Amino acid sequence: MADGGSFDTFPKLLLRNATQFGTRPAFRHKDLGIWQTWTWAQVAAIVRAYAAGLHRLGLQPGDKIAVAGSNRPKLYWTMMAAQALQAIPVPVYSDAVAEELAFVLAHAEASFVAAQDQEQVDKVLSVCERVPHLQKILYDESRGLDGYADSRLIAIHDVIEDGRAALTADPALCGQIDEFVRQADGSDIAVILYTSGTTGASKGVMLSTRGCIDAASDTTRFDGLADHDVVFAYLPLAWVGDHYLNYVQGLVAGFCMACPESSETIEQDRREIGPTFYFAPPRGFEAMLTRLMIRMEDAAPVKRRMFNYFLDVARRYGEQVLTGKQVPLRGRLLYALGRLLVYEPLKNVLGLSRVRVAYTAGEAIGPDLFAFYRSIGLNLKQLYGQTEAFLYVTCQPDGEIYPDTVGPAAPNVDIRIAQSGEVQFRSPGMFVGYFKDQAKTAETMTFDGYVKTGDAGFFDEKTGHLKIIDRAKDVGWLADGTMVAPKYLENKLKFFPNIKEAITFGDSREFVCAMINIDPVAVANWAERNNIAYGSYQELAGHPLVYDMVAKDVAAVNHSLVKERVLAGAQIRRFLILHKELDADDGELTRTQKVRRRFIAERYAPLVTALYDGSHEADISTEVTFEDGRKGTIAARVKIRDMQATGSAESLGKAA
C-alpha cells in the first residue's frame, strides 16, 4: 500500500533514500550567500555520525530531545539522529517565551536540547533550573557563545565530528548504531508535537512512526510528490504543518527541503529556490497580494492598465483553464497572452513559478483571495487538519476546488458528523495520545475510536465536500432547532470589503440577527466617490445609504445560505450598524483582533434586546477608553434594518 512500504521508521527511510536517491539533493540551506546542498547519501552519513555522537553523550532510547530554532538542516538532522537512536524529538516554537519553553521542556522531561543560536541557548539557560532532566545543550551557531563556560554546552558540529571519529575507530559502535535502527519498528513514538496552546495549556501530541509514514505516503501519492520536488521549509519547526509537509513527506517521497537564510530573506530565497510544493496560511497569501498591489500602484500607468486588464481576463477564464474545462477560443488566446505578459512574470516575482501544488489551511480564506491565486494559474488548494490527525483530515483533489469547502476526506481517512454537528475522524496518522495526559486523551477520543476535532461542520450536498463552520462549542441552535454557526456567518459577512467586523446572535432565539462594523477606509472611500458628506464615523455608520449598501451584502450572505440545507434557516433577519468601531482597548476584541461575542452581547445588551423586540431604533451609551487611557462615553441612536429571508418556502417556513 504505502510508499513507505516495508520502511516503517524514519532512519530506515533515510537509508532507503541514500541508496535510491543517493546523489539527489536532500537539503539546501543558504549560508554566507550561497545555497549549500547535501545529497541524501551525505545526509545519511552525517546523521549516522550525529547519532553516534549523541549516543556517546548518553542519549538513550525513549529520551526526549527538544529542538528549538528556525529551519536549519542541523536541526532537522537532530530529529533524524534522535530517531535513529529511538529517542524522541520534541520541536518547540523558536519564538516561545522562556515561560512556555520551560513548560514544554519540563513536561516533556527533555534531557537534551538542540538550540539554533545564542538567543535560544540563553532562553534554555534562563529556565534550566526548572528542567531537572536537562543534561546537554547542543547548539548550531556558535556566534556569541565563545565566552560561555557552562559545561553542558556543546556544538552540534563537534558532536557530529566526534561521532564520525568514533565510528571509524570503533567497529563495535557501528554495529550498535545499526542495531538501534534495525530494532526500531513502526509502533515507536516518532515525535511529540506540542499544540500551540491557544485553548488552555499546550498538550504533547504523540505520533507513531508507522502512522506518520502511512499518512504521508497517502498524501504524497495524492499530490504526486516525488524526489524531483522541492519544498521551501520556512514554517515553524514545532508546527505540525512543517513537520508533516516538509520533514515527513520529504523522507517519504525523497524530495529536497530548502531552508531560508534567515527569517527576513524568505521572499528572496523562495524566489531563488522556486519550490514545487508550497504551503502558506491564508494571511501569508494575503500579505503577498497586498504587497503586490501596493507595488502595482507605483507602476507606470500603461503597466497598470495592462495588469488590470489581464487580471480581469484571468477572473473570467483562469479557473476554467486551470481545471481544464471548456474555454472559448477568444478566452484561451487572451489568457495565453495574459500568461506571457502578466501571470507568469507575477508568479516569478513571488517565487511561485514552479509550484505544482500549493495548500492553505488554518482559517477561512477569502473567496476573492483564493480565486485570485487560482486565476493566475497557481494550483492553490485547501486542506483541513489538526495536530491530532497528523495534519490531513480532508484535502481538495485537483479539479474539485471550491473556495468554501475544505474538500472530501483525505485518502484512508474516515470522517463522520456527530449528532452535535461536531466533525470526528479516524485516520492513518491519528495520534497515539497526549503525553502524560490520559484524561485529556480519553476526553478527545470517542468510545469507538474516533477523534473529536472540536470543530462543527457538515458535508455539502452538491459536492460531498466537508464544510467547517465553527468551533463546536460556539455553534448554537435557534428556538426551532436550526443550527446557527456565528463565526461562519461572520466570516461570510467580513469577506465583503465594506464590512470590517460582524457579530451574529441566534442561539436559543427565534431568528438570527447581526451587528456590523463598517470598514472606515473602504466606506469613506466609497462616500468620497459618491459625494456623501459626513462628519464622523458615527454619522457615516448611521447613513441611510450605508445601510442600503450593507443590506445588499447581508442579502448576498442570506442568498448564499439558501444552497446549504443545514444552515438555510439561519439567515440574518435583522441587522444594525454599530456606531463605534470595536476596539481591543475597550475589551471588545482580543489582542489578536478576534471579536469577543459574549462580552459584546453584554455591553450592547439594549441593542440586542432591540434587535429581538421588533423596534426600529435603540439608544445606546457606552464607555470608551481613549489611547491615552482617559475614559469617555459615546451615546447614539442606532437604527435597525429588517431583512427578507430568501430561498425555498420550506426553509422560509422553518425560519419564520
Next chain:
Amino acid sequence: MRAPDTNEILLQVEGVALAFGGVRALRDVSFNVRKGEIRAIIGPNGAGKTSMLNVINGFYHPDRGAITFKGRTRARMQPFEAARGGIARTFQNVALFKGMSALDNIMAGRTLRVRRGLLWQMLRYGPALAEEVEHRHRVEEIIDFLEIESIRKVPVGRLPYGLQKRVELGRALAMEPDLLLLDEPMAGMNLEEKEDMSRFIIDVNSHYGTTIVLIEHDMAVVMDLSDRVAVLDHGVKIADGTPDEMRENQAVIDAYLGVAH
C-alpha cells in the same frame, strides 16, 4: 565588564595641536589606546572630537605633536597610508556609495586587500576570479555577522538610516582593521537601532578583537560600551579614565554632563 586583553599600547597620541587659522581645534592633546579596548572620546559640540579622529587617520596633519601607531611614530601621513596600516573608520554623516548595493559597498572595503592588478580584475579570470571569490567569502561573513542578509542586493540609498550605518560599519570591517574609528555611530538613531548598534560594536570588539575608538553623544551608550573615556573641551583634554570616574569628575560635569541629577 570586559577588560582589555593586554596593556600593550596600540596608539599613542602625544601633545597634538591643530589650528585652522585662528581656531585652535586641538591644543596639546595626549592620550593612548590600548590594544583590544573600546575607547570613547566625548565632549560638547566643537570640542575637537572629529578633528582628533581626522588627525589619527591622517586626514589632518597636526601642527605639533606625534602619533605612534603600532610602535611606529610618524609625522605626516595620508589617509590611504593609515588605511594600509590598519586603521578603518566610519563617518558622522554616512559616506556610502548610494547607488551601489550593500554588498558592493562592503566589497569596496576590500579594495586595499586586492592583490591582482586592475587588468586581471577586469578579465575576471583564473587567479583574479579565485581571489574575488575569497574576498566575497570574507564579505559574506561580515554580512552574516551584521545580520544584513536581507538587504544584500539593495542599493544603500533606499535603506533606512540605521541600516546604512550598519553597512558602513561592514565596509570598515571588510578592511580587517586593527583600529576602528567610529564617528558618532549612533547619531540620529532610535532606541532600538542604538541597542542593535551597541551590540554589534561589542561583538566586533570581542569576536574580531578589534580595538575601537568611538565618538558618541549618547552618554548612556558611552558609559555602557567603553572601557575608558577621554573628555575634550575646547580642544583641551580635561579628563581621562573609566566611565565611573568620569561620572564623578567635576570638570567633566561642568563642561558636558551638566548638573548631576
